[in-house]
Amino acid sequence: MKALKNIISEYKSLRWLLFLTNWLYQGIPQADTSKKIYKLVWLLILSVLSYMVIGSLTTNHFELHVVLSIISGHTLNWLLNSNKMVILIHRAKYLKTSPSKLFNYLYGIRDLLTKKDWIVAAISSGGISRGTMNPHSDLDVNIIRKKGFQNALAALFFSTRERIRADLNGVPLDIIISDKIDHLLKKTDGNERYIILVDPVNFVQSFNIESINLEDAEKLNKINDKPTL
Numbered sequence: 001m002k003a004l005k006n007i008i009s010e011y012k013s014l015r016w017l018l019f020l021t022n023w024l025y026q027g028i029p030q031a032d033t034s035k036k037i038y039k040l041v042w043l044l045i046l047s048v049l050s051y052m053v054i055g056s057l058t059t060n061h062f063e064l065h066v067v068l069s070i071i072s073g074h075t076l077n078w079l080l081n082s083n084k085m086v087i088l089i090h091r092a093k094y095l096k097t098s099p100s101k102l103f104n105y106l107y108g109i110r111d112l113l114t115k116k117d118w119i120v121a122a123i124s125s126g127g128i129s130r131g132t133m134n135p136h137s138d139l140d141v142n143i144i145r146k147k148g149f150q151n152a153l154a155a156l157f158f159s160t161r162e163r164i165r166a167d168l169n170g171v172p173l174d175i176i177i178s179d180k181i182d183h184l185l186k187k188t189d190g191n192e193r194y195i196i197l198v199d200p201v202n203f204v205q206s207f208n209i210e211s212i213n214l215e216d217a218e219k220l221n222k223i224n225d226k227p228t229l
Helices: 002-010 017-025 033-057 062-081 084-091 099-113 149-168 181-187 214-220
Strands: 119-125 139-145 173-178 194-198 211-213
Touching: 002 017, 017 062, 017 084, 033 062, 033 149, 062 149, 084 149, 084 173, 099 119, 099 139, 099 149, 099 194, 099 214, 139 149, 139 181, 149 173, 173 181, 194 214, 211 214
Parallel strands: 139 173, 194 211
Antiparallel strands: 119 139, 119 194
């Protein structure tokens, strides 16, 4: 799937297909178990609600109602749980952002995460940790949650809310919830350097992973703007 996205991204005339593939898959194949269940439950709820609305308009064509309800539910799920700004800025490159804006936003995310009791650790990776940020960069925030159903729900609702907020603010935020550290490392390059956002018990650092803090990453990317919290 990643290879297909890279091929599409190379051709400007085909980049609109990134919206189609994102709508179709919605990150479900790569998601952890809790995230898959979360998205499928949302799909079921939204499809049922869509069916109730469509069914109230007409009682004919049951099969068509079911198909339209699933498509509507899938679309609503995509609107709630996808990263539209990531596609527009980072993948399709239709829009631009500024690295200083992304850092300011990431400082705010870090402040929010320090107050959450369901979190084990949170890191950021990608161009921001390599010092290669540019106007088409995105923010990759990877969160390891504590075990338990309530912690899973809290983490997943947080990610949904922050995706919506980031889209409204024009920020390409890709926030991922991982059930375990090994799941997180599979989704990222295990050999790269990470930015530690939150790690109260030095959990991530215990894996001998090269890491820096957010302030050092700001210097690495030569950001002169002061963070506005």
